[in-house]
Structure formats: structure tokens, C-alpha cells
Amino acid sequence: MSAPRLLAINNYFYRRGGAEAVFLDQMRMFSEIGWDVVPFAMQHPENDNSAYARYFVSEIEYGRESGPLTKAAQAAKIIYSFEARRKLKALIESAPPALAHAHNVYHHISPSIFDTLKRAGVPTVMTAHDLKLACPAYKMLSHDGVCERCKGGRVHNVLVNRCIKGSVALSGLVMVETMTHRALGLYRDKVDRVVAPSRFYREKLAEWGWDPARIAYVPNFVDAAAMRSDWDEGDHFVFAGRLGHEKGLSTLVRAAAMSGERVMIAGTGPEEAALKRLAAELDAPVTFLGYVSGQPLLQLIGESRALVLPSEWYENAPMSVLEAYGLGTPILGARIGGIPELVREGETGLLARSGDVEDLAGAMSRMAALRSGERRRMGAAGREWVLADFSQNAHRDRLLALYRDLGVAA
Structure with missing residues (x-):
């Protein structure tokens, strides 16, 4: 029996922050027990080497100077990346996975990939490293402190309160992004399970309308x-x-x-x-x-x-x-x-x-x-x-149990 293939997805393929550390450590962890782990990410000069890099989506770095046409193209990719769908489809055809585990995908890869995974019949898990699945601005934090004004679908508040860097343009873009993703059901209808690293996030997502049965508590780990x-x-x-x-x-x-x-x-x-x-x-x-x-x-x-x-x-x-x-x-x-x-x-x-x-x-x-x-x-x-x-073994066992729940066994 061949080893299961795990498709590991994240915007960046190098140790940039906490989400990337979890993403890369999970890849290593499953490789060590014999799984075939295939990454899907964004092209970036600091990326680790990968035999699958040709399938990665084009680099987007929002802090760089660019002209109006480039900015418009980037804005469209934030909302829905057709390139990511196309490249992921080619990768799936080349290396069919048993399961996909996504981390941070918004603003670069975009959740357009979840429709591709659903159409290909690939069970999909996503780790909630922040509260983006509920709050358009990630943190449930506004200029006056903790904020839950967008609860109940009132996402216009992200624009009203200029939650993204105090900018009308950026906040408006994120409002449109959120409305589009929700209308297409890119998270709710296409992602099979959400991993919450804290019980608090599991409960908060449930408060904001997520089905608790689809949220698995899997805490982080350290060696x-x-x-x-x-x-x-x-x-x-x-x-x-x-x-x-x-x-x-x-x-x-x-x-x-x-x-x-x-x-x-x-x-x-x-x-x-x-x-x-x-x-x-x-x-x-x-x-x-x-x-x-x-x-x-x-x-x-x-x-x-x-x-x-x-x-x-x-x-x-x-x-x-x-x-x-x-x-x-x-x-x-x-x-x-x-x-x-x-x-x-x-x-x-x-x-x-x-x-x-x-x-x-x-x-x-x-x-x-x-x-x-x-x-x-x-x-x-x-x-x-x-x-x-909070050991590596405990973390891996929890993920294996979740994957078995979705019909994928080692």
C-alpha cells in the first residue's frame, strides 16, 4: 500500500512567522512517518527548495511600489485568483493528494483553490491561525479596542471603521473580498474541517455561525x-x-x-x-x-x-x-x-x-x-x-484522528 499524499498549502514557503512555522513543521512531521507531502505556495525568493515550485502562484508583495494597473490586478487576485485555481488543478493532476491541509491563503493564493479541491474530491482542512473566517480584518480589533461589529453579516463595518490601516480603499477592498467569498461559499461550503489551535477560537467561530461539528481543536506544539x-x-x-x-x-x-x-x-x-x-x-x-x-x-x-x-x-x-x-x-x-x-x-x-x-x-x-x-x-x-x-506526537495524533474522520488513513 502506497503512503498517503498530503497537499500542504500556505502563502509562503519559508519561515516567515508563526503560521509558516506550523505549516513547515507539520510537513516535516508527516514526511517523517512516511507520508508523501507536496507543498503549494506563492513564488518568493526566500522560499525553501521544492520539486513542485513550478506549480506555485506568481509572487505578490503588497508593500512594494507599483502602478495602477498592477494594483488593480493584485486587487482582483486578492478576491479570486484564477491563476491559483489553474496551477493547483495541474498540480492535483500531476500528484493526486489524499487530503489537503491549508493554512494562510487569503490575499495571495486566495480561497478560490477550495472550489478546485472540492471539484477534485479532495477532503480539505484549514487551520485558523487568526479570525479571518469570521472577521474581515482578521483580529476582531478596531481603533477603539476589541470589536465584533461585523457579527451577523454586517461586514460593511470594516469600511465604516476603516479597519485596514485606516484606509478607505483597502478597507473597501476587504469588504468586497469578504462579501464575494461568502456569496460563493468558498470557506463554508468547500472546506470540510477547520482546525482551531485554541478552544477560544473554536468557540468564537461557533458564535459567529460556524458549525461546531466542523471545527476541531488541535493545539500547537513545541519540542x-x-x-x-x-x-x-x-x-x-x-x-x-x-x-x-x-x-x-x-x-x-x-x-x-x-x-x-x-x-x-x-x-x-x-x-x-x-x-x-x-x-x-x-x-x-x-x-x-x-x-x-x-x-x-x-x-x-x-x-x-x-x-x-x-x-x-x-x-x-x-x-x-x-x-x-x-x-x-x-x-x-x-x-x-x-x-x-x-x-x-x-x-x-x-x-x-x-x-x-x-x-x-x-x-x-x-x-x-x-x-x-x-x-x-x-x-x-x-x-x-x-x-x-503539547508535544509533536500529541499534535500528530490529533491530526491523524481528524484525517481519519475524513476518510484518510495512514
């Missing part, structure tokens, strides 16, 4: 067994990630000033200059380290009192939480989105109300007041939890 956890603890808390307004970093800076606790911020982003000004104004004990990755980042987190996630939007299932646990570091998280389900309060970390400076400052003070050994025990409990429930 905690390969991670060092015997760090010498320092006197700092750490935030690591993009410095965007949704991350709650102004709340963290204010909480650091109020509590007097030292915070190291690793990352760059649009809020960096404003956060530095705020820290200077408040004389907050906050150090901005810029972009940090690899071993220096692991050491920074491993030696911290806790990793802080002060988010003010509906986080999904942050990989940073699992990675911190793998390093033996506890979590100090905001009580929002999928974060609370990844923190056993008092056992693996502490929680604070999202956007509440006083509550976060209090939680930081309580964490700092613990003996070092108590914090290390919290981190060790998190590590044991990850080893048991």
Missing part, C-alpha cells in the same frame, strides 16, 4: 524535550514579539513604572518610538532590546522571572507560551482570547485583567515576591504540561 530548562534566574520580566498596539505594551510600560519591576522588551514594530517616549516620561524600568532571536532570545526568556503577555486582542494560542514553558519559565498573561487556557493560575503562572495597569502591576509584584524556587516550580510544571499535552 520541549530538546530545550534547556536549567537557567540561572535574573531579576527581569520579558516581553518578546511585535511591538504593535494590540499587544498591550503601553499597559506593560505603565505597570512596570507602577510596580518598579524591571522589564526587557525584545522586538520591533510600529509602536516602538511611542513606547520608548512613554517609558522615558514615566521613568519606567524598561529596556528595549530591539530584534532578538535564536539562542540569545532563549536565554533572555529562560533567565527571566516570567514571560509577560499583556495582550489587548483575541490572541489565538501563542507559541511563545509553549516555548517559555519548554524553557522552564512561568507565564504572566492577560485574561483574554486563548491565553487563559494556557495558564494554570498559581501553578504555571499568573493572569491579569487585559488592559488594566493596576492589575498587571499587582500580578508582576506578586510574581516577583515569590521565592525563586517557587517561580522555577511554576516553570517546571509548565514544562511537564507541554511535554504531556
